Amino acid sequence: MVCIVQMYEKPVLNDPVLIEGLPGIGFVANISTLHFVQELKAKLFAEILSSSFQDFAVTAKDGKARSPINELYYHKGSGEERDLIILYGNTQALTTVGQYELCGRVLDVAEELGCHCVMTLGGLKREAKVAVPKLYCAASDSEFLGEALSLGAKRIRGRIFGVAGLLVGLGKLRGMKGLCLLAETPGFYPDVKAAREVLKAVCKMLCLKVDLARLDLAVETTRKILESFGLVAHPTEKRTEEDSRFRWLI
DSSP, rough: EEEEESSOOOOOOSSOEEEEOOGGGGGGHHHHHHHHHHTTEEEEEEEEEESSSSSSSSEEETSOOOOOEEEEEOOOOOOOOOOOEEEEESSSOSSHHHHHHHHHHHHHHHTTOOOOOEEEEEEEEOOOSSEEEEEEEEEESHHHHHHHHTTOOOOOOOOOSHHHHHHHHHHHHTTTTEEEEEEOOOSOOOOHHHHHHHHHHHHHHOOOOOOOTTTHHHHHHHHHHHHHSSSSSTSSSOTTTTTGSOOOOO
């Protein structure tokens, strides 16, 4: 396997928190981190390419090609705001080995920048329609867990698949505190309500001043990107069996 991190800048950060935002159920993490990037004007400092990403590129009308990629952004907080490292991208790795390798490289970069906390985000699949999404959480650190519970999140029992689970577990092996926050969602399409609940909780925990009024913009951008990669179908299109192989568990 090959997993390459291209660093464009090495930011100087004060005890930053790594926030994960790769595609998953309801694309909750994707929407949330894109909104952080847009509202906080976070700066791109690294890109990650992996041989376990999808094996194609998408072309645009102007002839440019977009490849499956992960990106790392940073935000330097002011006042009580925490510094952030934001993992954003249009794909997770498609193999178990690739997922471990990707998480390892991301944690290498985060650790080098002084990170001691990891927050992963996602959706929790519900079959019925969700009117007001509830928050669920799991953590590798009791203090981190207590903070989430104090905001009304409930403990989740079971397994957390994909990057959302791996980063918390692998981070603990490096002495990092880890928390996974999940919001209830029906599933396949970008869920603005679930993302809003996750964003509100993260902002409270990290003292971030982020306006949620333009959240729909992040949802629409996410939808267009994911449609171009075939990860979601347009509402008027029928999903095929081939579409189902792109399954994001969290």
